[in-house]
Amino acid sequence: MGPRCVDALNQALHEAFEASDRVCLIGEDVFDPYGGAFKVTRGLSTKYPDRVYSSPISEAGITGVAVGMALRGLRPVVEIMFGDFICLAFDQIVNHASKLRAMYDDQVTCPLVLRAAMGGRRGYGPTHSQSLEKHLVGVPHIAVAAPSAVHPVRDMLRRAILEDDRPVVFLENKLLYGERLLEPEGGRFGEFAARTSEGLYPTVVLSLGGFEHADLTIVTFGGMVPFAMRAAEELLLEEEVYSDVVVLGQLAPPDLTAVLPSVERSGRCLFAEEGTLTGGVGAEWAARIQEAAWDALEAPVARVAAADDIVPCAKALEAQVLPDHEDIAAAARRLLRQGCRSRTP
Amino acid sequence: MDTQNTAVLLQTVDRMAAPAGECPPDAAFYRRMALIRRFEENLLELFAAGKLMGTTHTCSGQEANAVGVIAHLAPQDVVFSSHRCHGHYLARTGDAEGLLAELLGLPTGICGGKGGSQHLCRGSFYTNGVQGGIVPLAVGAALAEKRKGTSAIAAVWLGDGTLGEGVVYESFNMASLWKAPVLFVVENNRYAQTTPVEMGLAGTIRGRPEAFAIPTAELDTTDPREVWEAARDPVAAVRGEGRPFCLVLHTYRFGPHSKGDDFRPQAEVAAARARDPLLVTGRRLDPEERERIDREVAERIAAVTARLAGGAPEVR
Ligand SMILES: Cc1ncc(C[n+]2csc(CCOP(=O)(O)OP(=O)(O)O)c2C)c(N)n1
Ligand SMILES: [Mg+2]
Numbered sequence: 001m002g003p004r005c006v007d008a009l010n011q012a013l014h015e016a017f018e019a020s021d022r023v024c025l026i027g028e029d030v031f032d033p034y035g036g037a038f039k040v041t042r043g044l045s046t047k048y049p050d051r052v053y054s055s056p057i058s059e060a061g062i063t064g065v066a067v068g069m070a071l072r073g074l075r076p077v078v079e080i081m082f083g084d085f086i087c088l089a090f091d092q093i094v095n096h097a098s099k100l101r102a103m104y105d106d107q108v109t110c111p112l113v114l115r116a117a118m119g120g121r122r123g124y125g126p127t128h129s130q131s132l133e134k135h136l137v138g139v140p141h142i143a144v145a146a147p148s149a150v151h152p153v154r155d156m157l158r159r160a161i162l163e164d165d166r167p168v169v170f171l172e173n174k175l176l177y178g179e180r181l182l183e184p185e186g187g188r189f190g191e192f193a194a195r196t197s198e199g200l201y202p203t204v205v206l207s208l209g210g211f212e213h214a215d216l217t218i219v220t221f222g223g224m225v226p227f228a229m230r231a232a233e234e235l236l237l238e239e240e241v242y243s244d245v246v247v248l249g250q251l252a253p254p255d256l257t258a259v260l261p262s263v264e265r266s267g268r269c270l271f272a273e274e275g276t277l278t279g280g281v282g283a284e285w286a287a288r289i290q291e292a293a294w295d296a297l298e299a300p301v302a303r304v305a306a307a308d309d310i311v312p313c314a315k316a317l318e319a320q321v322l323p324d325h326e327d328i329a330a331a332a333r334r335l336l337r338q339g340c341r342s343r344t345p
Numbered sequence: 346m347d348t349q350n351t352a353v354l355l356q357t358v359d360r361m362a363a364p365a366g367e368c369p370p371d372a373a374f375y376r377r378m379a380l381i382r383r384f385e386e387n388l389l390e391l392f393a394a395g396k397l398m399g400t401t402h403t404c405s406g407q408e409a410n411a412v413g414v415i416a417h418l419a420p421q422d423v424v425f426s427s428h429r430c431h432g433h434y435l436a437r438t439g440d441a442e443g444l445l446a447e448l449l450g451l452p453t454g455i456c457g458g459k460g461g462s463q464h465l466c467r468g469s470f471y472t473n474g475v476q477g478g479i480v481p482l483a484v485g486a487a488l489a490e491k492r493k494g495t496s497a498i499a500a501v502w503l504g505d506g507t508l509g510e511g512v513v514y515e516s517f518n519m520a521s522l523w524k525a526p527v528l529f530v531v532e533n534n535r536y537a538q539t540t541p542v543e544m545g546l547a548g549t550i551r552g553r554p555e556a557f558a559i560p561t562a563e564l565d566t567t568d569p570r571e572v573w574e575a576a577r578d579p580v581a582a583v584r585g586e587g588r589p590f591c592l593v594l595h596t597y598r599f600g601p602h603s604k605g606d607d608f609r610p611q612a613e614v615a616a617a618r619a620r621d622p623l624l625v626t627g628r629r630l631d632p633e634e635r636e637r638i639d640r641e642v643a644e645r646i647a648a649v650t651a652r653l654a655g656g657a658p659e660v661r
Binding site: 024050051053055056058060061062063064065066067068069070071072073074076091092095096099100102103104105107108 | 423455456457459460464466467471473475478479480481482483484485486487488489490492493499511512515516518519522523
């Protein structure tokens with residue numbers, strides 16, 4: 001068992017502040033002793049009082065301030081308290097941060113990290129529970145990163161701040177904050193053999209068939225990872241179905257390198273996300289996987305996502321909207337029966 | 346901790362022939378304003394000739410603001426502007442060649458033709474085409490320069506209509522709270538596209554920055570010397586005391602909002618033309634000198650146009 005996710009993120013911030021005095025942070029209620037709504041910024045304002053700005057409730061404004069700082073050589077981090085509020089910063093992300101370098105013909109860079117807490121299952125209701133990744137993955141010239149329980153979370157955030165010259169939207173799942181991160185032992189996470197790709201926001205491939213054999217590839221990220229792992233274990237126990245779980249660390253720009261070998265092994269692929277279905281992250285990835293691995297696929301890529309609906313407050317109602325391990329397992333069973341064509345040898 | 350090489354920056358700034366702290370002579374103001382005027386008249390001609398595509402927003406009539414304020418800025422200062430940015434750009438850089446190449450979409454343009462009229466960047470000069478969106482960037486840039494200890498300030502230009510955008514007030518608030526060395530320059534030309542200021546703006550302009558405890562000064566003139574005088578103390582205060590200031594400049598544009606969209610009373614336009622900043626300043630020059638400047642500016646614009654656009658095919 002590794003550290004709790006919130007502590008890994010907190011440590012990454014401390015390491016980045018320590019490594020460079022160009023790093024600064026802006027967000028709402030980020031000062032000590034509160035240290036941010038999810039406690040990720042604890043200790044920073046005490047240690048670096050002149051580099052932490054506890055801001056008014058101004059998501060557009062603070063994102064714009066960070067863009068200006070980034071243009072002028074700082075490496076700011078913005079904390080958006082609930083990811084839902086990233087909507088207020090959308091003009092800054094789409095029309096400013098993402099565009100400046102390209103439209104100014106590479107004369108500038110805009111290295112900023114926008115952290116936001118996504119996801120439901122805590123009863124916060126329709127405007128505090130969404131997973132809005134899909135609205136960001138189509139924005140050219142930014143990176144959309146999503147840590148998970150199997151990712152080197154501390155390294156990911158520290159390197160996003162210190163090494164990535166693009167604007168990075170770093171989407172943290174709320175449920176993950178309190179969880180202990182999983183640490184690989186002897187190249188395995190429990191029953192799963194594991195391989196982690198290179199890069200700032202690596203893909204972690206988990207394989208129940210030891211990278212030898214797979215009947216199914218489940219591609220997922222963030223808060224859906226525990227559900228995908230549980231579904232994969234149940235499918236093995238109950239149906240002797242061997243799954244790979246491919247955990248993306250970078251949602252955009254899409255990089256299929258670590259996904260394709262698994263899809264080529266299994267011939268069947270399912271994408272699982274917590275956001276709503278229509279126009280989802282999975283739609284983009286499914287299209288790309290189909291284009292790249294058509295010959296290997298026995299059925300269309302399936303998608304598991306939230307219903308196209310609000311995320312209700314009441315637990316029972318919320319559960320009807322958000323996908324979980326049962327939805328993944330059910331979709332997997334449908335997909336496994338689907339074999340609509342014989343595989344190209 | 347500076348990000349930009351000062352020598353490189355200096356090449357991107359042209360200070361209108363005046364040492365720091367001294368008012369440029371009338372001839373220098375006149376020459377730069379004539380450059381801006383002739384540059385933009387030329388753009389409209391190029392559009393009419395089908396040699397230019399896209400859009401443009403001329404600042405004819407407002408040139409005194411650009412040259413009067415920008416004469417105070419040091420090479421390391423950071424300037425942000427909006428869609429109506431050619432005058433600010435030329436006041437800062439004098440670079441008619443790079444700007445025309447940009448508007449013509451040529452690889453030698455300051456942004457390789459990618460930015461066009463509203464999206465300019467050279468040295469520490471930046472513009473964008475989304476109203477209000479760039480205002481918090483100026484606050485962030487000012488805070489960054491303060492943190493780096495460069496003594497640079499940021500200046501950001503916005504129009505009366507842009508005061509409708511909420512992010513402007515978020516920016517006022519943070520600039521005031523966090524003591525950002527930023528100069529907000531509001532050019533009230535009395536219209537936002539077709540909307541008169543009375544239809545788009547409740548209360549007063551100066552009441553807005555003042556509500557955030559930002560000291561504010563107002564001025565209604567087309568004389569660059571008067572603009573220069575009015576901007577001197579504010580710029581010194583922003584730099585010396587490290588806090589924001591807002592300058593509200595009442596003004597008027599002679600031309601349409603962009604190319605052919607003018608619904609204002611012609612008598613109103615004519616009255617404003619009687620206060621043309623070029624007339625006001627030109628009157629103080631020796632007539633021969635004025636004619637010589639006019640001729641040299643016209644020749645410069647003609648030469649660069651012939652070189653860059655002469656052989657260019659019609660785009661529509
Ligand atoms: C967010 C946004 N909304 C609308 C526009 C379209 N638009 C461009 S300029 C303009 C008027 C701006 O008025 P003002 O701020 O007074 O500046 P002026 O044009 O008078 O210089 C409008 C509506 C825009 N560019 N950005
Ligand atoms: Mg206006």
